[in-house]
Amino acid sequence: MTHVLEPLLHDLAERFRFLDEEISKMQVPPEAESCRQRIHRLVTIGKNRIDSVLADPDIRRPEFAKNFYHTYKRLCELAQAVDEGPLFALSRFREEDRFLTRVLGAVCQEFSFPYAVPICAAMSSQYYCAMTGMDLVLVPHGEATHLLGWADLYHELAHFILARNQLGLLQPLRKRVGDHFQKATDDAVRQGWTSRAIDELNAYRTLWLGDWIIEFACDWFATFATGASFAWSNLRLCARMSTDVFGTARSHPADAARAQAILGMVSLVATPEEGQKVDTQWRELLGTIGASEPQYFRIAYPESLIRELAAEAKQLFEASGLQPYSRGSKPIADLLNEAWERFRIDPARFSSWENDQVRQLKKNFKLI
Amino acid sequence: MSEISALSHEYEASARLAEELNEAILTIKKSRLHQRIGLTEDQRKILAGTVGALRQQLEAGQGGGQSEFLPQEMVERLSERHRPRMAYFLDDLSRTVSVLGNDLVPLDDSIIGVLDEICDAADETASAVFRRMRRR
Numbered sequence: 001m002t003h004v005l006e007p008l009l010h011d012l013a014e015r016f017r018f019l020d021e022e023i024s025k026m027q028v029p030p031e032a033e034s035c036r037q038r039i040h041r042l043v044t045i046g047k048n049r050i051d052s053v054l055a056d057p058d059i060r061r062p063e064f065a066k067n068f069y070h071t072y073k074r075l076c077e078l079a080q081a082v083d084e085g086p087l088f089a090l091s092r093f094r095e096e097d098r099f100l101t102r103v104l105g106a107v108c109q110e111f112s113f114p115y116a117v118p119i120c121a122a123m124s125s126q127y128y129c130a131m132t133g134m135d136l137v138l139v140p141h142g143e144a145t146h147l148l149g150w151a152d153l154y155h156e157l158a159h160f161i162l163a164r165n166q167l168g169l170l171q172p173l174r175k176r177v178g179d180h181f182q183k184a185t186d187d188a189v190r191q192g193w194t195s196r197a198i199d200e201l202n203a204y205r206t207l208w209l210g211d212w213i214i215e216f217a218c219d220w221f222a223t224f225a226t227g228a229s230f231a232w233s234n235l236r237l238c239a240r241m242s243t244d245v246f247g248t249a250r251s252h253p254a255d256a257a258r259a260q261a262i263l264g265m266v267s268l269v270a271t272p273e274e275g276q277k278v279d280t281q282w283r284e285l286l287g288t289i290g291a292s293e294p295q296y297f298r299i300a301y302p303e304s305l306i307r308e309l310a311a312e313a314k315q316l317f318e319a320s321g322l323q324p325y326s327r328g329s330k331p332i333a334d335l336l337n338e339a340w341e342r343f344r345i346d347p348a349r350f351s352s353w354e355n356d357q358v359r360q361l362k363k364n365f366k367l368i
Numbered sequence: 369m370s371e372i373s374a375l376s377h378e379y380e381a382s383a384r385l386a387e388e389l390n391e392a393i394l395t396i397k398k399s400r401l402h403q404r405i406g407l408t409e410d411q412r413k414i415l416a417g418t419v420g421a422l423r424q425q426l427e428a429g430q431g432g433g434q435s436e437f438l439p440q441e442m443v444e445r446l447s448e449r450h451r452p453r454m455a456y457f458l459d460d461l462s463r464t465v466s467v468l469g470n471d472l473v474p475l476d477d478s479i480i481g482v483l484d485e486i487c488d489a490a491d492e493t494a495s496a497v498f499r500r501m502r503r504r
Contacts, residue, residue, distance in 0.1 A: 058398065058401070061401075063397060063401075064394070064397060066484070066488075067390050067393055067394045067397070067487075070386060070387075070390045070487065070491045071387075071390060071394075073491065073494075073495060074383055074386065074387050074390075074494070077379075077383065077494070077495075077498050080498075081498075084502075124370075126370035126371070126372050127370045128370065128373075129370040129372035129373045129376070130372075130373040130376060131372070131376050132373075132376045132377055132380050133376065133379070133380045133383075138372075156373060159373045159374075159376070159377055162377070163377050163380050163381070166381075166436075166437065167436070170437070171436075171437060174437055206440065209437070209440065210440035211374050211377075211378065211440075214374065214377055215374065218373075251371050251374045251375070252371070252374065
Protein backbone atom coordinates (compact mmCIF):
# COMPACT_ATOMS: atom_id res chain seq x y z
CA MET A 1 0.00 0.00 0.00
CA THR A 2 1.26 3.50 -0.77
CA HIS A 3 1.94 6.05 1.94
CA VAL A 4 -0.90 8.54 2.51
CA LEU A 5 1.22 11.33 1.07
CA GLU A 6 1.92 9.80 -2.33
CA PRO A 7 -1.55 10.10 -3.91
CA LEU A 8 -1.88 13.57 -2.38
CA LEU A 9 1.34 14.59 -4.10
CA HIS A 10 -0.02 13.30 -7.41
CA ASP A 11 -3.21 15.27 -6.85
CA LEU A 12 -1.18 18.41 -6.21
CA ALA A 13 1.01 17.79 -9.27
CA GLU A 14 -2.18 17.65 -11.34
CA ARG A 15 -3.34 20.92 -9.80
CA PHE A 16 -0.07 22.60 -10.72
CA ARG A 17 -0.37 21.28 -14.28
CA PHE A 18 -3.84 22.83 -14.43
CA LEU A 19 -2.60 26.18 -13.11
CA ASP A 20 0.32 26.09 -15.52
CA GLU A 21 -2.00 25.51 -18.46
CA GLU A 22 -4.48 28.19 -17.37
CA ILE A 23 -1.81 30.84 -16.91
CA SER A 24 0.04 29.87 -20.10
CA LYS A 25 -2.98 30.34 -22.31
CA MET A 26 -4.31 33.41 -20.54
CA GLN A 27 -4.54 36.60 -22.60
CA VAL A 28 -4.22 39.73 -20.46
CA PRO A 29 -3.88 43.45 -21.23
CA PRO A 30 -0.31 44.80 -21.43
CA GLU A 31 -0.53 46.27 -17.89
CA ALA A 32 -0.91 42.79 -16.43
CA GLU A 33 1.42 40.83 -18.70
CA SER A 34 4.57 41.06 -16.56
CA CYS A 35 2.57 39.97 -13.52
CA ARG A 36 1.15 37.03 -15.47
CA GLN A 37 4.70 36.02 -16.42
CA ARG A 38 5.94 36.30 -12.82
CA ILE A 39 3.08 34.17 -11.52
CA HIS A 40 3.68 31.67 -14.31
CA ARG A 41 7.31 31.38 -13.20
CA LEU A 42 6.16 30.76 -9.62
CA VAL A 43 3.80 28.02 -10.79
CA THR A 44 6.56 26.44 -12.88
CA ILE A 45 8.85 26.36 -9.84
CA GLY A 46 6.05 24.74 -7.80
CA LYS A 47 5.35 22.22 -10.55
CA ASN A 48 9.02 21.26 -10.85
CA ARG A 49 9.36 20.96 -7.10
CA ILE A 50 6.41 18.60 -6.77
CA ASP A 51 7.73 16.51 -9.67
CA SER A 52 11.13 16.28 -7.97
CA VAL A 53 9.51 15.14 -4.71
CA LEU A 54 7.55 12.47 -6.58
CA ALA A 55 10.77 11.28 -8.21
CA ASP A 56 12.74 11.28 -4.95
CA PRO A 57 13.99 7.77 -4.10
CA ASP A 58 13.53 8.50 -0.36
CA ILE A 59 9.87 9.38 -0.62
CA ARG A 60 8.70 6.20 1.13
CA ARG A 61 11.19 6.35 3.99
CA PRO A 62 9.37 7.09 7.27
CA GLU A 63 12.13 9.38 8.55
CA PHE A 64 11.51 11.72 5.61
CA ALA A 65 7.71 11.62 5.69
CA LYS A 66 7.22 14.70 7.82
CA ASN A 67 9.64 16.78 5.77
CA PHE A 68 7.96 15.84 2.52
CA TYR A 69 4.64 16.59 4.18
CA HIS A 70 5.90 20.10 5.00
CA THR A 71 6.98 20.53 1.39
CA TYR A 72 3.55 19.36 0.29
CA LYS A 73 1.80 21.87 2.55
CA ARG A 74 3.83 24.86 1.34
CA LEU A 75 3.17 23.87 -2.27
CA CYS A 76 -0.55 23.42 -1.56
CA GLU A 77 -0.63 26.92 -0.11
CA LEU A 78 1.19 28.27 -3.15
CA ALA A 79 -1.29 26.61 -5.52
CA GLN A 80 -4.26 27.89 -3.52
CA ALA A 81 -2.85 31.42 -3.23
CA VAL A 82 -2.24 31.60 -6.98
CA ASP A 83 -5.69 30.24 -7.72
CA GLU A 84 -7.56 32.57 -5.36
CA GLY A 85 -5.34 35.61 -5.92
CA PRO A 86 -3.66 36.53 -9.19
CA LEU A 87 -5.31 33.84 -11.34
CA PHE A 88 -8.75 34.98 -10.16
CA ALA A 89 -7.86 38.65 -10.66
CA LEU A 90 -6.21 38.16 -14.04
CA SER A 91 -9.04 36.02 -15.41
CA ARG A 92 -11.48 38.88 -14.69
CA PHE A 93 -9.18 41.81 -15.37
CA ARG A 94 -11.45 44.71 -16.35
CA GLU A 95 -10.96 48.29 -17.53
CA GLU A 96 -11.07 49.56 -13.92
CA ASP A 97 -8.26 47.19 -13.02
CA ARG A 98 -6.18 48.30 -16.02
CA PHE A 99 -6.63 51.88 -14.90
CA LEU A 100 -5.74 51.20 -11.27
CA THR A 101 -2.72 49.16 -12.31
CA ARG A 102 -1.54 52.10 -14.44
CA VAL A 103 -2.07 54.42 -11.48
CA LEU A 104 -0.08 52.03 -9.28
CA GLY A 105 2.67 51.94 -11.91
CA ALA A 106 2.84 55.74 -11.98
CA VAL A 107 2.91 55.88 -8.19
CA CYS A 108 5.74 53.32 -8.09
CA GLN A 109 7.73 55.36 -10.59
CA GLU A 110 7.26 58.56 -8.59
CA PHE A 111 8.86 57.26 -5.43
CA SER A 112 11.24 54.74 -7.08
CA PHE A 113 9.59 51.49 -5.97
CA PRO A 114 12.49 49.05 -6.21
CA TYR A 115 10.55 45.99 -7.39
CA ALA A 116 8.28 44.89 -10.23
CA VAL A 117 4.97 46.78 -10.07
CA PRO A 118 2.14 44.64 -8.64
CA ILE A 119 -1.23 44.55 -10.35
CA CYS A 120 -4.18 46.27 -8.74
CA ALA A 121 -7.71 44.92 -8.98
CA ALA A 122 -10.91 46.57 -7.75
CA MET A 123 -12.45 43.45 -6.23
CA SER A 124 -11.70 43.59 -2.51
CA SER A 125 -14.17 42.95 0.25
CA GLN A 126 -11.52 43.87 2.85
CA TYR A 127 -10.86 47.55 2.05
CA TYR A 128 -7.33 48.03 0.64
CA CYS A 129 -5.09 45.00 1.02
CA ALA A 130 -1.86 43.59 -0.34
CA MET A 131 -0.93 39.99 -1.09
CA THR A 132 2.79 40.49 -0.96
CA GLY A 133 3.82 37.05 -2.19
CA MET A 134 1.48 37.27 -5.17
CA ASP A 135 2.25 40.79 -6.47
CA LEU A 136 -1.35 41.79 -5.97
CA VAL A 137 -3.08 44.81 -4.45
CA LEU A 138 -6.84 44.67 -3.99
CA VAL A 139 -9.10 47.66 -3.44
CA PRO A 140 -12.88 47.94 -3.14
CA HIS A 141 -14.85 48.22 -6.37
CA GLY A 142 -15.64 51.93 -6.04
CA GLU A 143 -12.06 53.06 -5.45
CA ALA A 144 -11.15 53.12 -9.14
CA THR A 145 -13.02 56.39 -9.52
CA HIS A 146 -12.51 57.96 -6.08
CA LEU A 147 -9.31 59.77 -5.25
CA LEU A 148 -9.58 60.34 -1.51
CA GLY A 149 -8.55 56.81 -0.54
CA TRP A 150 -5.71 56.40 -3.03
CA ALA A 151 -3.06 57.40 -0.50
CA ASP A 152 -3.73 53.97 1.01
CA LEU A 153 -2.15 52.46 -2.11
CA TYR A 154 1.18 53.75 -0.77
CA HIS A 155 0.57 52.01 2.55
CA GLU A 156 -0.06 48.74 0.69
CA LEU A 157 3.05 49.18 -1.47
CA ALA A 158 5.03 49.67 1.74
CA HIS A 159 4.05 46.14 2.77
CA PHE A 160 5.95 44.84 -0.29
CA ILE A 161 8.97 47.04 0.44
CA LEU A 162 9.16 46.03 4.10
CA ALA A 163 8.53 42.33 3.46
CA ARG A 164 11.41 42.29 0.98
CA ASN A 165 13.89 44.38 2.94
CA GLN A 166 13.32 43.47 6.57
CA LEU A 167 16.98 43.70 7.52
CA GLY A 168 17.52 47.14 6.00
CA LEU A 169 14.26 48.78 7.03
CA LEU A 170 12.53 46.95 9.86
CA GLN A 171 15.48 45.66 11.85
CA PRO A 172 16.89 49.09 12.82
CA LEU A 173 13.41 50.20 13.89
CA ARG A 174 12.97 47.02 15.92
CA LYS A 175 16.33 47.63 17.57
CA ARG A 176 15.20 51.08 18.67
CA VAL A 177 11.93 49.65 20.01
CA GLY A 178 13.81 46.88 21.83
CA ASP A 179 16.23 49.37 23.39
CA HIS A 180 13.42 51.69 24.46
CA PHE A 181 11.42 48.98 26.20
CA GLN A 182 14.51 47.48 27.79
CA LYS A 183 15.25 50.83 29.40
CA ALA A 184 11.59 51.30 30.36
CA THR A 185 11.55 47.85 32.01
CA ASP A 186 14.80 48.50 33.88
CA ASP A 187 13.39 51.82 35.11
CA ALA A 188 10.12 50.13 36.12
CA VAL A 189 11.98 47.50 38.14
CA ARG A 190 14.06 50.19 39.85
CA GLN A 191 10.92 52.16 40.67
CA GLY A 192 9.26 49.11 42.18
CA TRP A 193 6.42 48.57 39.69
CA THR A 194 4.28 45.51 40.36
CA SER A 195 5.15 42.38 38.42
CA ARG A 196 1.80 42.63 36.65
CA ALA A 197 2.61 46.13 35.40
CA ILE A 198 6.03 44.98 34.23
CA ASP A 199 4.42 42.04 32.42
CA GLU A 200 2.14 44.51 30.64
CA LEU A 201 5.14 46.56 29.59
CA ASN A 202 6.75 43.42 28.19
CA ALA A 203 3.52 42.55 26.39
CA TYR A 204 3.58 45.95 24.64
CA ARG A 205 7.18 45.39 23.62
CA THR A 206 6.22 42.04 22.09
CA LEU A 207 3.34 43.60 20.17
CA TRP A 208 5.57 46.43 18.93
CA LEU A 209 8.26 44.03 17.73
CA GLY A 210 5.69 41.89 15.93
CA ASP A 211 3.00 43.37 13.71
CA TRP A 212 2.79 46.87 15.15
CA ILE A 213 6.14 48.10 13.90
CA ILE A 214 5.19 46.88 10.41
CA GLU A 215 1.91 48.82 10.41
CA PHE A 216 3.58 51.93 11.81
CA ALA A 217 6.35 51.68 9.20
CA CYS A 218 3.78 51.31 6.39
CA ASP A 219 2.00 54.43 7.67
CA TRP A 220 5.27 56.32 7.88
CA PHE A 221 6.17 55.30 4.37
CA ALA A 222 2.77 56.32 2.97
CA THR A 223 3.11 59.73 4.64
CA PHE A 224 6.73 60.03 3.52
CA ALA A 225 5.66 59.42 -0.09
CA THR A 226 2.37 61.36 -0.23
CA GLY A 227 2.68 64.01 2.48
CA ALA A 228 -0.41 65.17 4.31
CA SER A 229 -2.83 63.42 1.93
CA PHE A 230 -2.20 60.13 3.76
CA ALA A 231 -2.93 61.79 7.10
CA TRP A 232 -6.26 63.03 5.73
CA SER A 233 -7.06 59.68 4.25
CA ASN A 234 -6.30 58.01 7.60
CA LEU A 235 -8.52 60.47 9.42
CA ARG A 236 -11.38 59.68 7.07
CA LEU A 237 -10.83 55.95 7.51
CA CYS A 238 -10.84 56.27 11.31
CA ALA A 239 -14.03 58.33 11.17
CA ARG A 240 -15.64 55.67 8.98
CA MET A 241 -14.47 52.49 10.62
CA SER A 242 -13.08 52.96 14.11
CA THR A 243 -15.00 51.42 16.95
CA ASP A 244 -12.52 52.50 19.60
CA VAL A 245 -9.68 54.78 18.47
CA PHE A 246 -7.65 53.96 21.59
CA GLY A 247 -8.36 50.23 21.36
CA THR A 248 -5.49 47.93 20.57
CA ALA A 249 -5.37 44.76 18.48
CA ARG A 250 -2.54 42.31 18.06
CA SER A 251 -2.25 42.96 14.34
CA HIS A 252 -2.75 46.73 14.41
CA PRO A 253 -1.81 49.43 16.91
CA ALA A 254 -4.52 51.77 18.18
CA ASP A 255 -5.87 54.21 15.58
CA ALA A 256 -5.02 57.11 17.86
CA ALA A 257 -1.39 55.95 18.08
CA ARG A 258 -1.24 55.60 14.31
CA ALA A 259 -2.68 59.08 13.86
CA GLN A 260 0.01 60.40 16.18
CA ALA A 261 2.72 58.51 14.28
CA ILE A 262 1.44 59.78 10.93
CA LEU A 263 1.46 63.33 12.27
CA GLY A 264 5.04 62.74 13.35
CA MET A 265 6.01 62.00 9.75
CA VAL A 266 3.87 64.86 8.41
CA SER A 267 5.95 67.21 10.54
CA LEU A 268 9.06 65.93 8.74
CA VAL A 269 7.81 66.05 5.15
CA ALA A 270 5.08 68.73 5.00
CA THR A 271 4.64 72.29 6.22
CA PRO A 272 3.80 72.91 9.90
CA GLU A 273 0.46 74.43 8.79
CA GLU A 274 -0.56 71.20 7.08
CA GLY A 275 0.26 69.18 10.19
CA GLN A 276 -1.62 71.67 12.34
CA LYS A 277 -4.75 71.39 10.16
CA VAL A 278 -4.81 67.59 10.38
CA ASP A 279 -4.14 67.69 14.11
CA THR A 280 -7.01 70.15 14.70
CA GLN A 281 -9.45 67.98 12.76
CA TRP A 282 -8.23 64.86 14.53
CA ARG A 283 -8.91 66.49 17.90
CA GLU A 284 -12.36 67.51 16.67
CA LEU A 285 -13.04 63.92 15.70
CA LEU A 286 -11.94 62.68 19.14
CA GLY A 287 -14.22 65.27 20.76
CA THR A 288 -17.12 64.22 18.55
CA ILE A 289 -16.67 60.54 19.36
CA GLY A 290 -16.20 61.40 23.01
CA ALA A 291 -13.05 59.31 23.18
CA SER A 292 -10.56 59.97 25.93
CA GLU A 293 -7.06 58.65 26.30
CA PRO A 294 -6.85 55.66 28.65
CA GLN A 295 -4.24 55.66 31.39
CA TYR A 296 -2.02 52.99 29.85
CA PHE A 297 -1.91 54.69 26.46
CA ARG A 298 1.37 56.58 26.89
CA ILE A 299 3.05 53.51 28.31
CA ALA A 300 2.00 51.45 25.31
CA TYR A 301 2.72 54.21 22.79
CA PRO A 302 5.39 56.53 24.18
CA GLU A 303 5.42 59.86 22.34
CA SER A 304 9.21 60.17 22.35
CA LEU A 305 9.62 56.66 20.89
CA ILE A 306 7.12 57.35 18.10
CA ARG A 307 8.83 60.64 17.25
CA GLU A 308 12.29 59.04 17.15
CA LEU A 309 11.06 56.11 15.07
CA ALA A 310 9.40 58.41 12.52
CA ALA A 311 12.66 60.32 12.07
CA GLU A 312 14.66 57.11 11.76
CA ALA A 313 12.16 55.63 9.31
CA LYS A 314 12.52 58.70 7.09
CA GLN A 315 16.31 58.32 7.08
CA LEU A 316 16.06 54.61 6.30
CA PHE A 317 13.63 55.17 3.42
CA GLU A 318 15.88 57.82 1.92
CA ALA A 319 19.00 55.69 2.40
CA SER A 320 17.29 52.87 0.46
CA GLY A 321 16.69 55.15 -2.50
CA LEU A 322 12.98 55.80 -1.90
CA GLN A 323 11.90 59.32 -2.81
CA PRO A 324 10.01 61.52 -0.35
CA TYR A 325 7.07 63.65 -1.36
CA SER A 326 7.84 67.21 -2.36
CA ARG A 327 5.14 69.45 -3.75
CA GLY A 328 5.24 69.90 -7.52
CA SER A 329 7.49 66.97 -8.37
CA LYS A 330 5.16 63.97 -8.23
CA PRO A 331 1.97 64.23 -10.29
CA ILE A 332 -0.09 61.51 -8.57
CA ALA A 333 0.92 62.49 -5.03
CA ASP A 334 0.29 66.14 -5.98
CA LEU A 335 -3.12 65.19 -7.30
CA LEU A 336 -4.01 63.45 -4.03
CA ASN A 337 -2.92 66.44 -1.96
CA GLU A 338 -4.86 68.78 -4.23
CA ALA A 339 -7.88 66.49 -4.00
CA TRP A 340 -7.85 66.72 -0.20
CA GLU A 341 -7.40 70.50 -0.28
CA ARG A 342 -10.32 70.93 -2.65
CA PHE A 343 -12.47 68.46 -0.77
CA ARG A 344 -11.96 70.27 2.51
CA ILE A 345 -12.66 73.68 0.99
CA ASP A 346 -15.71 72.70 -1.05
CA PRO A 347 -16.88 69.14 -0.37
CA ALA A 348 -20.21 69.64 -2.15
CA ARG A 349 -18.57 70.34 -5.51
CA PHE A 350 -15.67 68.00 -5.10
CA SER A 351 -17.22 65.11 -6.97
CA SER A 352 -17.43 66.92 -10.29
CA TRP A 353 -13.77 68.03 -10.06
CA GLU A 354 -12.79 64.47 -9.10
CA ASN A 355 -14.60 63.00 -12.13
CA ASP A 356 -12.72 65.39 -14.41
CA GLN A 357 -9.39 64.42 -12.86
CA VAL A 358 -10.05 60.69 -13.20
CA ARG A 359 -11.11 61.18 -16.83
CA GLN A 360 -7.97 63.21 -17.51
CA LEU A 361 -5.78 60.54 -15.95
CA LYS A 362 -7.39 57.89 -18.13
CA LYS A 363 -6.67 60.05 -21.16
CA ASN A 364 -3.07 60.49 -20.07
CA PHE A 365 -2.75 56.71 -19.83
CA LYS A 366 -4.43 56.43 -23.28
CA LEU A 367 -7.16 54.26 -21.80
CA ILE A 368 -9.94 56.40 -23.33
CA MET B 369 -4.83 48.73 5.84
CA SER B 370 -6.88 45.58 6.24
CA GLU B 371 -5.69 42.70 8.37
CA ILE B 372 -5.04 40.71 5.20
CA SER B 373 -1.93 42.76 4.42
CA ALA B 374 -0.45 42.12 7.87
CA LEU B 375 -1.30 38.42 7.62
CA SER B 376 0.13 38.21 4.11
CA HIS B 377 3.36 39.74 5.39
CA GLU B 378 3.40 37.32 8.31
CA TYR B 379 2.63 34.33 6.10
CA GLU B 380 5.44 35.15 3.70
CA ALA B 381 7.96 35.35 6.54
CA SER B 382 6.85 32.17 8.29
CA ALA B 383 6.45 30.14 5.09
CA ARG B 384 9.90 31.18 3.88
CA LEU B 385 11.45 30.22 7.20
CA ALA B 386 9.59 26.89 7.29
CA GLU B 387 10.78 26.11 3.75
CA GLU B 388 14.39 27.03 4.46
CA LEU B 389 14.50 24.93 7.61
CA ASN B 390 12.77 22.00 5.95
CA GLU B 391 15.15 22.02 2.97
CA ALA B 392 18.14 22.18 5.31
CA ILE B 393 16.86 19.24 7.36
CA LEU B 394 16.18 17.20 4.22
CA THR B 395 19.75 17.86 3.06
CA ILE B 396 21.16 16.83 6.45
CA LYS B 397 19.06 13.66 6.62
CA LYS B 398 19.97 12.67 3.06
CA SER B 399 23.66 13.27 3.66
CA ARG B 400 23.58 11.02 6.73
CA LEU B 401 21.59 8.29 5.00
CA HIS B 402 23.56 8.23 1.75
CA GLN B 403 26.95 9.19 3.20
CA ARG B 404 27.26 12.22 1.00
CA ILE B 405 28.07 15.90 1.39
CA GLY B 406 25.49 17.76 3.43
CA LEU B 407 25.16 21.46 4.13
CA THR B 408 27.94 23.77 2.97
CA GLU B 409 29.82 25.87 5.51
CA ASP B 410 27.77 28.92 4.49
CA GLN B 411 24.48 27.04 4.82
CA ARG B 412 25.49 25.88 8.31
CA LYS B 413 26.32 29.45 9.29
CA ILE B 414 22.98 30.75 8.03
CA LEU B 415 21.16 28.02 9.93
CA ALA B 416 23.21 28.79 13.05
CA GLY B 417 22.20 32.44 12.68
CA THR B 418 18.52 31.50 12.55
CA VAL B 419 18.77 29.25 15.63
CA GLY B 420 20.76 31.96 17.43
CA ALA B 421 18.09 34.55 16.62
CA LEU B 422 15.45 32.20 17.97
CA ARG B 423 17.42 31.77 21.18
CA GLN B 424 17.73 35.53 21.55
CA GLN B 425 13.99 36.05 21.01
CA LEU B 426 13.03 33.28 23.41
CA GLU B 427 15.28 34.59 26.15
CA ALA B 428 13.15 37.06 28.05
CA GLY B 429 11.14 37.95 24.94
CA GLN B 430 14.14 39.77 23.51
CA GLY B 431 14.46 40.78 19.90
CA GLY B 432 15.18 43.92 18.08
CA GLY B 433 18.89 43.22 18.00
CA GLN B 434 21.00 43.05 14.88
CA SER B 435 20.07 39.46 14.10
CA GLU B 436 17.19 38.28 11.95
CA PHE B 437 13.71 38.66 13.49
CA LEU B 438 11.71 35.45 13.46
CA PRO B 439 7.90 35.37 13.25
CA GLN B 440 6.58 36.06 16.71
CA GLU B 441 3.84 33.45 16.56
CA MET B 442 6.41 30.73 15.88
CA VAL B 443 8.53 31.89 18.81
CA GLU B 444 5.45 31.91 21.04
CA ARG B 445 4.58 28.35 20.03
CA LEU B 446 8.03 27.15 21.05
CA SER B 447 7.96 29.26 24.18
CA GLU B 448 4.62 27.78 25.20
CA ARG B 449 5.79 24.25 24.49
CA HIS B 450 8.99 24.60 26.52
CA ARG B 451 7.76 26.92 29.27
CA PRO B 452 8.36 24.41 32.12
CA ARG B 453 11.86 23.53 30.90
CA MET B 454 12.94 26.64 29.06
CA ALA B 455 16.48 26.65 30.44
CA TYR B 456 17.10 23.19 28.97
CA PHE B 457 15.70 24.20 25.60
CA LEU B 458 17.88 27.32 25.55
CA ASP B 459 20.87 25.08 26.27
CA ASP B 460 19.88 22.81 23.38
CA LEU B 461 19.67 25.84 21.11
CA SER B 462 23.08 27.08 22.27
CA ARG B 463 24.61 23.70 21.53
CA THR B 464 22.92 23.61 18.12
CA VAL B 465 24.34 27.04 17.26
CA SER B 466 27.78 25.98 18.38
CA VAL B 467 27.75 22.69 16.42
CA LEU B 468 26.37 24.32 13.27
CA GLY B 469 29.05 26.99 13.53
CA ASN B 470 31.85 24.42 13.44
CA ASP B 471 32.01 22.68 10.09
CA LEU B 472 34.15 19.86 11.49
CA VAL B 473 31.57 18.66 13.99
CA PRO B 474 29.03 16.20 12.53
CA LEU B 475 25.32 16.88 13.03
CA ASP B 476 23.97 14.22 15.38
CA ASP B 477 20.40 13.08 16.15
CA SER B 478 19.90 15.60 18.94
CA ILE B 479 20.76 18.51 16.62
CA ILE B 480 18.36 17.18 13.98
CA GLY B 481 15.73 16.80 16.70
CA VAL B 482 16.07 20.46 17.68
CA LEU B 483 15.94 21.60 14.05
CA ASP B 484 12.91 19.36 13.40
CA GLU B 485 11.13 20.94 16.32
CA ILE B 486 11.82 24.50 15.15
CA CYS B 487 10.74 23.49 11.66
CA ASP B 488 7.47 22.06 13.02
CA ALA B 489 6.73 25.35 14.79
CA ALA B 490 7.47 27.34 11.62
CA ASP B 491 5.25 25.00 9.61
CA GLU B 492 2.38 25.25 12.09
CA THR B 493 2.68 29.03 12.08
CA ALA B 494 2.67 29.28 8.30
CA SER B 495 -0.38 27.00 8.09
CA ALA B 496 -2.23 28.86 10.85
CA VAL B 497 -1.63 32.26 9.27
CA PHE B 498 -2.61 30.95 5.84
CA ARG B 499 -5.91 29.71 7.28
CA ARG B 500 -6.55 32.96 9.11
CA MET B 501 -6.22 34.79 5.79
CA ARG B 502 -9.13 32.74 4.47
CA ARG B 503 -11.43 31.99 7.38
CA ARG B 504 -11.87 35.30 9.08
